[in-house]
Amino acid sequence: MSVEIVTPIHLSHLRELESEAIFVLRETAAQFENPGLLFSGGKDSIVMAHLARKAFHPAKIPFPLVHVDTGHNFPETIAYRDQFVRDYEAHLVVGYVQDSIDRGTAVEETGPTASRNSIQTVTLLETIEKHGFDAMLGGGRRDEEKARAKERFFSHRDAFGQWEPKNQRPELWNIFNGRKAFGEHFRVFPLSNWTEMDVWQYIQAENIPLPNLYFSHPRRVFQRGRAWLDAETGFVSPQLDEVVEERIVRFRTIGDVTCTGAVDSIASSLDHIVAEVAAARQTERGTRADDQRSETAMEDRKREGYF
């Protein structure tokens, strides 16, 4: 954002959200011994990494980026991650879902809709334990999903990594209580109050580079449920009745290939995307297969320690 002098009454909502997120990032650095920032290459984690860079500027980000790698990545995501790490001399930690499978701590789903999305939780918790992280910064937003709408900025996790939604610590004003017993940790969500629109407007205002996947491009896809699933990376296999075709699509959110759906779109620039998001009739999670498994899919996963 350009440095303009604004009056207190009319501080733009983006400046206010930015300032709040930076405050939370700094509190995390200050209150915990060993925080990590979950970095998936998705736009929310990109914005969060960008904010982390701002929060500690001109020093480097004082904690590592942590990627839980399902092995089912879009190559663009990994390239973006590695470029970011090089550009900002950040420290990167990767936890591989494949390692958990090899160790036998996670069991791979089978069948046509198999996804590593839910067993990511195992790898995440193993990565937290292995590196002794006591706080994980996540890009979760309360507007994403109804269980997330209930989450605090500083969200306590017990020694098993579980969330207890019925008994969360009260969170008053902006005083965050990060105290915990040994073995427990916190998930921290600096973007709690951002909406999908805010994230896009911020990316636009700040001119943050994004992987090309977010912009319209031709891609071989097939339809499953509401979403167009990728047929190029080879991580999802179309069933007999699922026809592969080439379409002009883009991704509104990016995660593991097996559960990230594309949407038909000709939005090829940030201006286009902001206009498209403003007109959208579906939430971005509407294209995520993982949330549609049941009404409380997200709450169930979060209780167990999901992002």
Add this chain to the structure above:
Amino acid sequence: MDLLRFSTCGSVDDGKSTLIGRLLYDSKNIFEDQLEAMETSSRKRGDEVVNLALLTDGLKAEREQGITIDVAYRYFATPRRKFIIADTPGHIQYTRNMVTGASTSQLAIVLIDARKGVIEQTRRHSYIVNLLRIGRVVLAVNKMDLVDFDEAVYRRIVAEYREFAAGLQNSMEITAIPLAALHGDNIVDASENMSWYGGPTLLEHLESVEVADGIDHEDARFPVQWVIRPQSPEHPDFRGYAGRIAGGRFRRGDRVTALPSGFSSVIKSIHTADGDLEEAFVPLSVALTLEDEIDISRGDMLVSSDNPPQHASEISAIICWFSEKKLLPRGKYYLRHTTREVQALVTALDYKVNINTLERLDEDVNFSFNDIGRIRIRTSAPLFFDAYGRNRQTGSFILIDAGTNETVAAGMIDG
């Protein structure tokens, strides 16, 4: 575009969740897939019309029991404003969640069921809203359809509420609106059933109301969160005090005092990653650099040398007690105030408040779950603070149980 943070409160079943659902639905802030999901679950539950409350009641237990347990945050925007709503629970045992939702709000919507009028919960919630110094209240008299949209009923309730509110400690600006949230009357569109009401609809009011309370724009306050010291070849000597401005404004060249040391210096730069600023104000996050090298760390506060805050290690404060464990006289807790943490010893329990009658009880000062009252505290190191009524950030604190690490109380410092 600016941001308005508001909360909704009221008793169970007064229609808070429905009101929010309606507000989002009528202002076209609900997406198709959310609506479809609500239709499906409404059908499963046997509801006749789509239950808009399902939009905010996100937890499994809440949907099963049809109640709100914890604060749900909702977001919507109109071309004029962005809104953050904290939908807070009405049940007495979830009061602490209501306080959580209200503590960051600039305005509160207090819902009343027109059939029931002002009840105990209305009084309790309004008392808390008032205590937290939320200066703007919308009195939403809901379910007007169930009283035949009768103006006399509405007038009676409003008069009763105003009389009650006049007895509260702090002044509040009250705007009353008659509603039928379920049917959308006076939510976004003016009600055809209540032509006797000439005022704004709820959304019109929310879009235009001026709010800036709880922020002190005069006395410059900067709690230090973190010290930025790159020690890199490009920035060998950079030493920036990172924080979020909690009061007033800071300009380059201003003389500031560091607390608790009392040393003063001059602001050399107001640093951000986007370049230096000439001035900065609440609630910007910046990093300040000073002309002189003085020892400053997290928990210290930079303040304008002209009007420093109060400074004491004995304070008295109103607290809301959140724990199932009773507050211990002579009990020791951690106290967090801005970015500072000290140990606190409770030295006196002055009184509790019966929030239904607003009476002070100084005989029974046994603070248990959800009690509110005044206590006195001695801290292991001095605090620098303003009265809560002057600055919500530098006048508030929390108490933490040293054994369980739970947040057990919210405190507002007297002044």
